[in-house]
Amino acid sequence: MPSIEPHLSMIGRLKGSLMQLTEEIDQMIDTIDMQESNVLHAFDQIHHSFHNVQTATASYYLKLYLSPFTAQYDVLSTAVQHLSERKHGALIVIQRKDELDSFIHSGLPINANLSYSLLESVFYTGNPLHDGAVLICNDTLISAANILPLSEHEASGNKLGTRHRAALGLSEQTDALVLVVSEETGRATFALDGKLYPIRTTGVV
Known part of the structure; x- marks a missing residue:
């Protein structure tokens, strides 16, 4: 706090x-x-x-x-800002209290220290891992190219893309926080408790 x-x-x-x-x-x-x-x-x-x-x-x-679950907020902020500026779509899951193994189709294990350059390289358009979600636990990037459960609901009547439906789907079933960058608009949002919230990409997320 x-x-x-x-x-x-x-x-x-x-x-x-x-x-x-x-x-x-x-x-x-x-x-x-x-x-x-x-x-x-x-x-x-x-x-x-x-x-x-x-x-x-x-x-x-x-x-x-x-802040209670990772010390790497500034790293996440920088990565989201850069991804947003370049319109590189991204889906970043930050594990909090709930275990997520039973809700995520595991992708490729990474188990590396979290850095903004690593996140940006994963979501670079030419990278075969860029379409899935990365999983972050504490200060470690656990895995990439993960598949998340899709929400059946639409936000405020708007038609959502797959990334946003995946972010909502996981946040509806767990306490995970999911960052999303839109490939179409570059806009950044986060999903928590089945809701999407817009966030700034200048200076801080």
């Missing part, structure tokens, strides 16, 4: 951001009857602001969720 000071600081920033969003919504309500008011543009601005708040908050809690 982080110390109380950074946590309170983050909560303070979140409250400030939400108050700003409230002001934007109130302004939209006040001007919605005006003929020259561009309602669609206002919606777009509010959606963008809300997405930024959600992403920053999810990124903070991602570190909170991972």
Whole structure:
């Protein structure tokens, strides 16, 4: 768990951001009857602001969720940032309390110290291992090219790709945290408890 000071600081920033969003919504309500008011543009601005708040908050809690189980958050952050910039699809499972052997179709054993260069090489498009998931336990990359159970559910009505369905599928059945980078958009998310959360890829995950 982080110390109380950074946590309170983050909560303070979140409250400030939400108050700003409230002001934007109130302004939209006040001007919605005006003929020259561009309602669609206002919606777009509010959606963008809300997405930024959600992403920053999810990124903070991602570190909170991972810190008891791996000391390599910065390594994961750097790898996800680079993979996102290059639009290299990735699926990274971080084991927490639950054993995962019965939920994962084992791939190729690696058993190497975790590094961002190793993760990036596994998910390089030309690597035959890049389509599966890597499994990380503590500070070790256990295996690559693992197959995860697929979720039968869709998130918020959106059609999901195989990586995101796999991330959700494992997170629905275990307490594992699964990082996903989209090959199509480069966007990064994490799955936990059957939900997907967007995360930042600049500076920190």
